[in-house]
Every structure is written in structure tokens, then in C-alpha cells.
Amino acid sequence: MHSTNQVIKFVLIMTALVAVVLAGMNTFLKPTHDKNEAVYNKRAILAAVNDYLPSPVTELSDEQVEEIFSKISQTVIKVDGTSVDKEGVIAAGYKEGTASSIDMGKERKKPENEKILPTYGFTGEDGKKYWIVSVRGKGLWDEIWGNIAFEDDLNTIAGVSFDHKAETPGLGAEIKDNKDFYSQFKGKKIYDGPELRSVYVRKGGAKDPDYEVDGISGATITADGVTEMMARGLSYYEPYFNSLKG
């Protein structure tokens, strides 16, 4: 049986060693981690315009993703429709000052008048202009988020991509995994006349061909989360969209 002193010595040495190794590894790998995360987010944004890329986003290498993304115009806006310059973005805590560096999770917690949001202007392989915006909300277990791409009319959806933190595989996770679900959004409209109607994910099947999509069996709460996320998230962009439409 070891004495108390021996136990304490052993534990202290072990803790110190483990702490040094793990902290060291983490510091050494952090640049790689951050780079990987940034590319992953860019892929998710490009996934919203998947149909207009030179190849499907899953087949693009990291370098190709960066290359395509470098040609995208990035603008950061506030909910009142004004744009934010690079210094403003850096001041908000994002060192790179770009739209893609914005943490939507962090913005979700801020009051409306303090939020800064990313917008992306992308020219597809078909030569047409597309606009991509980011939204974030709550699913059943934790947060969900998505990127919505619009045609130049800023009304018709050109594509979407969704992701989530902890939704159930086969149920809520289908918003990300099931192409049959998210491909429904293409062609839907968000404006009904002057009113922002957004898209309703209807349990039991869409009733309106322009503003509704089919829900997911067994994933009503996540689907409702998508509806809410889009309605609220897109409303933040309304003033900016209006300014673009002139």
C-alpha cells in the first residue's frame, strides 16, 4: 500500500505530464484544425449551389473549394440592411474579417440589432448570378443551421444545404443526409407579393406547390425547426434584399 504522499506525488506527476502532452498537441494542431473547419464550412456554403458548380461539391478537393470560393463576393450585413466593412467584422471578434469567418452560432445569441450576417454572391457554371445566405435555428436536441441560395430575383430558391449538431440519424438528421428532402426547396419562392412568406415544411405533405415542402416522417420537431429557422433567418436579410432589388 502506497503512502498518501506517494499517491499525491504520482498523481501530480501524471497530471502534469498528460496536461503538457495534450496542451502541446492541441496548440500544434490548432492551425490545421481551424483550416479544416473553414474549408468544411465553405463546402457547406457551396453545397447550396451544388447544381451550378463545375462538379458536385463532394467530388471537389479542398484546393478546388478554396479556388471557387475565392471568386465569390462576400458581403457582411446587419439586420437593418447596411453593410459592415472588414474592420467592423474584425471588431465583432472575427480575426479574418470575412463573411465566411462569421460564427452563426455566436450571432444567434446576439440581439437583432447587433447581429452581423454573411451574404455571398456566386456566378454559376451556367453564367447566372446566385445569392447565398446563412440561417441558424433550433432542432429537436440542439442547433440546426443551413445555407440558402437564391436566383438573381432574390425570391426563387436555387438550392439549400442543412446541417445539425445532434439530430437523430434517420429522423432529424435527414435534413442533411436525405437529398429527397432538401432538393425539394429548389424552385420554391419566399415572397408572396410584397410579403415574406418563406417556406413551410408541412407534416403529412406539402399543400402549396410554391411555398411548401413535404415534412419528414418522425421528425416533425426538427422540420418545424427548419421552417422557423428559415422564416426568422430570412427576415433578417429582408432590408438588404430590398436594397439590392433597388
Add this chain to the structure above:
Amino acid sequence: MAETKVLEKKESGLTFGKAERKLLTDPLDSNNPITVQVLGICSALAVTTLVSKAFVMAIAVMFVLAFSNLLTSFLRNSIPKQVRMIVQLVIIAALVTVVELTLKAVNYPIFKELSVFIGLIITNCIIMGRLEAYAMSNRPWRSFLDGIGNGLGYGIILIIVAVIREFFGKGALGGFKIFGPGVDFLVDTSAISWLSWYAPNNLMVLFPSAMFVIGILIWIHRSWNPSLVDIS
């Protein structure tokens, strides 16, 4: 005289004889961690929806098993008995964190796919189980091999379950679509008249199916290997 000499010959460090081979092969069959020891079931349910996930998980568990066995065996005589389990946990947790950090740097998409389940390797009973059952009372090289062996046994079952679940749940293997309705499948069942009713079984994507599949695997394994009947 010669016999005594042979018996007195000290076993050198890194041998690979019959005993060592047994450490690698036993966990594949007669001492399989999942079907015989019935450990590590939880992760076997969660990550077997896709073969690629199961494969990465198996490698991660094998790494943690082998090296935590090795480290614990090195320290087995120095660990104060009062903190034995805590120290074991620290070793496991540190190794799992190393795996997590490495995976996040090397293959970010898979890291996102596996998310919490890599961290949950810490709670995988196989690891603590082998540390207590073997590494605390055996030498480092053998403990290391025991870890590899159990990792392989775990991995085989994981991949078998994942193959069944991904094939019948999505009609694919390793993401490659093989058998199902639709033009992107190698065998398009919707185009074959007597198979047009076929749709992938969505239950296979959910956790309960893994319980059934593992249960049936345990049944098959114990029927096929007569030494396992009624060992409970």
C-alpha cells in the same frame, strides 16, 4: 540436464511465439469482446450505420486499447492502489484525446461524422475491461498484443454489423450505391420487374436494428463455435 536448461531460459522481451499469437487470435473467436465478453455494445450500435464510420471507429478503439494496455502494463507496479481506476481513466482519456485531435487534423469530415462517439471511446467497457483483466497483471509486450487482438475482434464485429446495416438500410457499402431503387444504384431494383417493390429498410438506419443484428450475431457465433454454448 538439457531440459532444466530449457526451462530456466528467460523469456526475452519481444518474442512472437504461440502465446503471443493466441493473444491476437483468441479475441477474434473464442474470446471476442462483443459476442463473447459482451463488452463495448454501445458504440457498436451507434457507429455501425456506415461501413466507413465503423472502420474508423475500429481503428481508433484498437489504437486506444493497444496503447492504454501498454502504458498501464508499464505502470502496473507503480500505480498506487488507492487511485488505480482513476489513473487508468486518465490514461484512456488522454489517449482518446490524442486520437480526437489527430482525426480532427487528418480527416475533418469523418471527425464531424463520428462527433461525440470518438469521445465516448473513453466509456467503452472493453478498454477498462482489458486493463483490469489483463494489463494490470501482465507484461507490456503481451498487453499490447492483447489490446491489438481485442481491437481486431471488436473491429470485425463492427464491420460485419455495418455491412449488414448499410447494405439493407441504404443499399450501399462504403458510400458506394449497390442495390436499391434508383438510377444511381449499381443494381437498380426499380428497373427490375420482380424487384420493383424493394425499398431499403429504414429500420436498419436506426439503433434498434443494431441490437437485433448484434443479438443474432451472438446467437450465430455461439452456435457455430461449440465451446461457447451455454457459457453465458
